[in-house]
Amino acid sequence: MIQPDATHFSRESTSELSVALNKPESFKLMYWPINAVGAISREILAYGQAKWENLAPGNWQEEKLKTPFQVVPILYIKSQNGQDLVLSESSVIEQYLAKTFGLLGDNDYEEYLIKAFHSSSAAIQSHFAQGVTWEGIEVAKAKHFEFFKSHTLKIWVETHEKHLSDNGNNGHYVGNKLSLADIRTACAIEHFALLPEAPELMEIINKSEALLKVRETVAKDPKIAAWRDSELYKKLSHGSVAFFANPFAFIKAPSN
């Protein structure tokens, strides 16, 4: 892969860069060749029928030095006037793409609600990743998994059911249309469904009709359905299954 150099954020004339940011021409999303946290941005790009390219790190030990925070995902943006911009941090990238493609509701209040659900569903996935997936000590992993099921996931399901019910259990968190919140929650569920721990996780999630309705509603969106039917998406999903079967085998990181 030819990786754009994004060691530094552009700093020249931020007002011009703002104009460029709001008039994107095409995108490149760099993330590992799996779904996980990359899935949300990819689905938004697919939903927005954006011109975009999927990138994956090659030699990460070298390439990470050309990124803002040594983490992926990273979004490279080419603006209509030819400027190159980069965004980092998944929540920031997802909020930017959601704003660009009309997935943050109809007004400021809806936007804050959507961001709250988005944050809560990102947190559930991140808690599992840190506490279970990347826990290298078996006794701790087992204990965290039990706590996750009996406490963290339970509260997530209960509170999200309440808010989905408040919106009439129509498959959306806010109003009657697709938003970043719906996509974030659906991606969390699709993520859990591909993990080795899926049987136990999905047994809990599958009891929630409200959450299943969100999962189903996102899956039925024609543009997202087309993306999920693509060869690339299938390859990334297979990648997820293989990766999470033994994540430590794929990354030369300490087993934390």
Added chain:
Amino acid sequence: MIQPDATHFSRESTSELSVALNKPESFKLMYWPINAVGAISREILAYGQAKWENLAPGNWQEEKLKTPFQVVPILYIKSQNGQDLVLSESSVIEQYLAKTFGLLGDNDYEEYLIKAFHSSSAAIQSHFAQGVTWEGIEVAKAKHFEFFKSHTLKIWVETHEKHLSDNGNNGHYVGNKLSLADIRTACAIEHFALLPEAPELMEIINKSEALLKVRETVAKDPKIAAWRDSELYKKLSHGSVAFFANPFAFIKAPSN
């Protein structure tokens, strides 16, 4: 404490609620009686010279059922036209308060940059909380702490030094004025400085002149300095020291 009922988000007329949200009259922030994640919102409220009240849970087992996600912080807002609103999720609350009090830069691009630094510094604090503070198994806690120091914190320091240098090491992340990014990073450092693990953490952080300059610049802001000099802030800081000396003693949660 008389806790406002925020079981449900208001859903009636989101366009009216947007108007209300953008014209706040006063605030109540509910969080544990410590600094930790509550510190950021409190400093923004102090910086904005807002009319606000600090709340702490009383009987949390009951009160949590009157919150959106059974987590704190929660921000209760009274609008100028008398409407009650609630926001949940720390990142959402902090972004809202930062927007309200002019701490998100001068344009959209600066706002995304500031949010990226904000996200990265929230993540460093959250990684430590989940992996070390709330790790009940000693062998795992020790291993996570070593990994945190040698890897997670190291990368955070290196990458933030780079971005601070790009901005001229003037104590700010973006431009020449205080932003949410500066406050978020300063609060992370103040948080680490009060933990039992402070000697080892601060030995690493104190080597970074760029980060210390941010810490110092935030501390010198006259309104933030006045807040940190208040009896309430001192009480919350003492609360932090007592709490983190043995967090499991204070919360009836499984030792995850």
